[in-house]
Amino acid sequence: MVNNSIDEINNDIKSAFFENAHSPFVILDGDMNFVGVNHAGVKTLGINKENFIGKNLLDIFPYLEGTKRYDAYKKVIETGVPIGFDELLFKGANVEFKFMVRAFKIGEYLGVSTLDVTSLVETIAKLKSTQTSLEEVNQNLQRKNQELKDFSYVAAHDLRAPLTNLKSLLEMVLTADPGSTEIYPVVEKMQVVTKVMCDKIRALNQVISIKSNFSEYTEEMVFADVIGKIKLSHSQEIIEGRTIIKEDFSSCPSIEYNPVQLESILQNLMSNALKYRHHNRKLSIRISTKKVNEKTILTFKDNGLGFDQNLSNKIFLLFKRMHTHVEGLGIGLYIMNSIVSENGGKIEVSSKKNKGTEFRIQL
Template structure:
């Protein structure tokens, strides 16, 4: 009687363990199934398996190839090998192609899977336990990143090629500008000499109309000389010529500029107020002179006729930068025109002589020296240029 009770209790405990194992099996978030025999008949499949493979519980008792008649041949071969050899198979990011939605549109999904041989007490293989989970989203995301990285690499290579090509074009343009400006000097000097000789030869016998023509010719020659000089400055700025750094005094450069202003502007130099909190800077002397000369001469050229000219030049420290600021109370610049202010040949006020090269040149000088330039302006109020120098 006691033996019978013990057997009954043992059977009940075994049944309970079986039920716990079954519940654990069915509730597992990973896909799990058991296939028996050489036909791989479904004995058990948990909800995760059914959901992932888009089937229902009716597959239980059916052969795998009956459930998936168009199964991926590579997977069928893996199953067969595991069954016949008794060796576990571990597949990472295993690609499986199938007609998952039964609409004659097969596509590939990716899984991390383990195929474990199911053995009987005598060691023989009677089936296979499948365990795993789908990683299609992960693989797709990684593949997309890899494709984007490849695309970025191709784009970078293309940009590098364009950069090199642009560098060659810029170099050719610089050489052209330099050659053109150089070759024009000699005939221009000859033309100026001929014009002076003609003036002397015709002195006292020239008509007023001819005098006007000769004066206009002289003005045109002066304008062409300024343009050639500006073009030369551009090539210097582009190539970084005269970029040797040395200790340069702001006040010394400014005083030199005052003495070099055109005759009609010379008296206006006295209207410049200075506030040099930083006296000197390690910079290209020619570069600093180009910057200050253009900003000061522009402030004078584009002054307002409605009020006395006022120019303030100051320097200060801002972190790693030395700030050079040139402020005026001139005509000002319309806000919509500020973005194109530093473009080559841009002239926003045409009532004054100019080539539209000066601001472009100083921007290149500043950037070649690792700095930048900013401008703020109000129409009929004035402008302020701030140069960040390193």
């Protein structure tokens, strides 16, 4: 009599735990039919209890048919060895949960207990996202610090030479006979050196201005319109050189981009192509755009002077010039590369000396 009372109390306790568990808990028979479900299970599944008991597991979760998980449940009943699953996804009416699941044998039945880890998984995902963002910020800071070091070095190096030259020329002027005609060539050289210094300082100011005022503002830009504007600004050179320009924007006619930055990219490409044309043949320029993996690819190809492909990793350096027979400071490609990099893009260059150059730019 006492033992029966204790069994009844134990059963009542077990029933209370089962029914009031915070997470869903179900019991299935050997044929995978539901014979028990607690309140949390009914609430999560969104099915009335009386319409739930007696239903087969595949009636409620048809996508489990033929899966390893379904076979694993059957095996638990056969062997009595419990199993566990992490982050199982359940989609209910307008809700989505992620559970840790434990399946085990209860007498001749299968018990399945769950733990709702939706919030935990979301928190972990946010932490991972935050970590990724911090890593990206750190990488950007390292990149900018390296750019600053490179910029400082190049600026100091390229200004040191004309300053030294100017100092030597000034000493020659100060030690020369004021009435001597030899002083005039020296003064002329001083003027040339001074101009070089002023040009480079203006170029440095331009680079600093672009880098410090980088705008994230964008609008839809039509490639044909931008190229049309650039061709108009170079119309005299294009006409005099009988330049052939072929455009194909059919695959990707427009892009969301900063107007000033996109124009600067195309302006530098066009200016370089015209400046470094091969004078033994007509200049031919091909410009096209296309989408590759949701990225806009701009291709700009010419048949100009080109350069040694082994030097392709140097063409974007500040004040670096591949050809010195025409005027230039070597900042155009540096600025273009800075703009593309700041927008998360990249540039690939292929070139052959006296054959031409192709820029492939992921904007």
